[in-house]
Amino acid sequence: MxxxxxxxxxxxxxxxxxxxxxxxxxxxxxxxxxxxxxxxxxxxxxxxxxxxxxxxxxxxxxxxxxxxxxxxxxxxxxxxxxxxxxxxxxxxxxxxxxxxxxxxxxxxxxxxxxxxxxxxxxxxxxxxxxxxxxxxxxxxxxxxxxxxxxxxxxxxGTPARRSSGDYLAAYRAREYLQANCTRVVTLDELEAATGRDRWSLSHDFRTFYGTSPYRYLTMRRLDAVRHLLRAGSSLADAAALAGFADQSHMTRHFAKTFGLTPGRWLQVAGRIRGG
Missing domain, CATH: 2.60.120.10 (Jelly Rolls)
Structure with missing residues (x-):
């Protein structure tokens, strides 16, 4: 129609x-x-x-x-x-x-x-x-x-051989970040969890997962924010529950990641529920 x-x-x-x-x-x-x-x-x-x-x-x-x-x-x-x-x-x-x-x-x-x-x-x-x-x-x-x-x-044209990086360390880091995404995670923690120094680990993470450990952590928080906003949470509550310092901190990361402010994102997403 x-x-x-x-x-x-x-x-x-x-x-x-x-x-x-x-x-x-x-x-x-x-x-x-x-x-x-x-x-x-x-x-x-x-x-x-x-x-x-x-x-x-x-x-x-x-x-x-x-x-x-x-x-x-x-x-x-x-x-x-x-x-x-x-x-x-x-x-x-x-x-x-x-x-x-x-x-x-x-x-x-x-x-x-x-x-x-x-x-x-x-x-x-x-x-x-x-x-x-x-x-x-x-x-x-x-x-x-x-x-x-x-x-x-x-x-x-990706080579068939494995990369020279430490895939297991990157995997352990991803699992640790996933489990602790709503709180501050320190570099010392990641080193202890993976057995890899921070500089090598950052290189490994980018090689195998395409981003930095901190960006990965931030994206998991933003995933939580979108879920909370869809469920009706306020911007301030969503920011706090997802682990951001405050609403403005969350909004800056949201706009840099999705190209829309949270308010504009909700406006466009609202057309889905409205048919």
């Missing part, structure tokens, strides 16, 4: 039912969608209509309908429409640990350009980029993630 003319320029985002380690959305935006921001996940998507324009690695990129977008963890990017008509897209956000479960200690695949027409990636993302109303069975999602990890490694 066509959208009424009075709502034709309304931005919206629809979310799939969340599954462990993967977030799936479909969205429509006109004009400026997101300010510069960065995730600690892969952002992999497909443009469905219009021109999806974004800044990535010091260049402007335009994704056309049918193109596949692959943004590496922790790479700053923004988002806007390339024409007056706006753009529509689907995107999945995949935690690097899910690809590491497949790659087994190899360096994370990196695609320089951010936009690709490679048929291997188009095929490997087909199941994961279905309409958000489609439910993926656990085995279906697992198989699709494995196919995608292998396709990314092949297209990126």
């Amino acid at each position: 066509n959208r009424p003319a009075s709502l034709s320029r309304a931005d919206w985002v629809r979310h799939a039912r969340p599954t462990e380690g993967v977030e799936r959305i479909e969205a429509w935006f006109h004009g400026k969608a997101y300010a510069m921001h960065r995730h600690d996940t892969y952002a992999i998507g497909r443009t469905l209509a219009g021109v999806q324009r974004f800044s990535y690695r010091r260049s402007q990129r335009d994704s056309l309908p049918g193109n596949t977008i692959v943004l590496h963890p922790d790479e700053p990017h923004d988002g806007q429409a390339g024409t007056d008509e706006g753009f529509r897209y689907r995107m999945i956000y995949v935690e690097p640990v899910l690809f590491q479960n497949v790659l087994g200690g190899r360096a994370l695949p990196f695609l320089e350009g951010g936009v690709t027409t490679d048929p291997r990636l188009a095929a490997a993302t087909e199941a994961l980029l279905q309409h958000v109303g489609c439910t993926l069975e656990p085995l279906e999602q697992s198989d699709a993630l494995a196919d995608l990890a292998h396709a990314l490694a092949a297209v990126a």
